[in-house]
Amino acid sequence: MRKLGISVYPNHSNLADIKEYIKLASSYGFKRIFSCLLSVEGDKQTVVDEFTEMISFAKKYGMEVIVDVSPSVFNDLGISYDDLTFFKEIGADGIRLDLGFTGNEESIMTFNPQGLKIELNISNGTRYLENILSYQANAENLLGCHNFYPHRYTGLGYEHFIETSKQYKNKGIRTAAFVSSQKATIGPWPVSEGLCTLEMHREWPIAVQAKHLWATDVIDDVIIGNAFASEEELKALSTIDPYQLTLNVELVEDIPETEQKIVLEEFHFNRGDVSDYVIRSTQSRVNYSGVDFPVFNTPSIIERGDIIIESSLYERYAGELQLARLPMQNSGKSNVVGRVVESEMVLLDLIKPWQKFKFQTIPKN
Template structure:
């Protein structure tokens, strides 16, 4: 898995882009996405020089660049799909085909010199990937990347996103999708009301967007689509645990030391024999057989997002941690409500599957 960010060298100064890339590289980002779709015959010489300068600088930081291309751009640049030296000379590592071709063309590109990787547009339910694979491409150089959507209410719905992404994952291909910065002011186009892949992400915190994409199990790389993300956003995204879901928690004021430790100092995982009412992390209780967990905020009714720990009255279930999935009574007040998954992240609970690992951080 890798994190990336987008730059648009013809829309901001080299110095601004270079500063942005250096901050990202220092935080562990590995990828650059950029677009040359607005290149024209009149400005191509100047823009190519601008792109080469910043991509070369990105390469010096260890950042690999993907350039978004389409058939019109190839005509403007006087290229064909079997002669990609111009893009390689810019320092690019990959091209993303914004539009698909006949399958054979993509297959041939994956073997051509120079060895540019080929990213295909996932955001289309055409079955084109199966066609491309039927032409036996070089799979080591093929991956998929979703679109981003500047216009509000045009981003992908979750069901469609899942369907398209699943096709690629089932074929063993790497995938990428975009998140949007709430601080950035521009993208590749004149109008940009945020630039997410998923419409439901448009107004969410950038880290929550990434947590969701990783939690689906369908996305390998997450890219910031617009520029420039704030320093806080870059750090927050870099801190996202790509390997397991980490939920932010609002804790109760009277949280005990043992409850705090159970919440934040243990690796949790959901039982395999799941139920409809709660995520159950049961192994942690074994460490608290001989520790006191007095009754503390054992409210009579539990609601979705509540995090509970079995108290001293709960027999063999003392110390068991639950995340409540649907409302239910707290029978005999045997469970202490120690906190609540933050409202913005409650929807992520649905992605904790049988045997899923998860952790918590304090909000």
């Protein structure tokens, strides 16, 4: 089951505010919390007290909590890789290794008697996972999670992101990546220019970031990297179907009832014999066979993102829904019935052969 998550930073935020945020996120179906021990200052007992209280509260709301660590944190807190009792004491469900050991240590950690998950840093792109598995690690206790990047222009490129994520997905290991709130300002480091994994996401609306990650089909869990996201953003993420790409659209005024039903109620999937120009959802022409589709809106140029339903002038194609990927000439027979909102145009390129998708209209203010 794909999950949504938030991030909280007890040493950078008021604990009462964190608790309210956890409670709010839980009400919108969020199930994961990321927190960071890398930037923690203070003695071991202070760390234990702060994190124990936060995690204990999170558990009351059904949240899984994973904390970010590195070998230096182990040294600072006097923890050994073969005794993870400390993390169990503070209530964590797992630890994320921002920087790792040599491979054998991680493999030993996967057999920890405390039952903690060991989450690996996906973003580096080395054979790190392969090395750990070569030491006969318990893969059932392994997770993968990308980095986030607070400095503008330092986030991952798309090709590297896909390549590194596939290393984990191909081994059946659960993956996670970060999206950035446009309202939040708190992270683990002084620099705060967003906390996303993919650089291309930095200025995108948060819901589009999440849709994009899930549409790649290489990410299971989507976590908001910075705190505190707005309630509006939490709500927007909670309405997304993690398994079926949903595109927000604006329909033309006075769209006929049948055409509107085809857009919003038909089960859409892209044909396997794909076109560069259009995504074709053809079942509607079968379901509405014999129905008259008069010409009513045929602009001379069909633009990228336009939703088309073929008129009866096309006979065999009448009632077929198409989604334009490239601009093209209109024969005068194709009705444009709506358009994907501008912020989601990038998602068109992720619709693969046979992929299922749907449309929803955005509420008008």
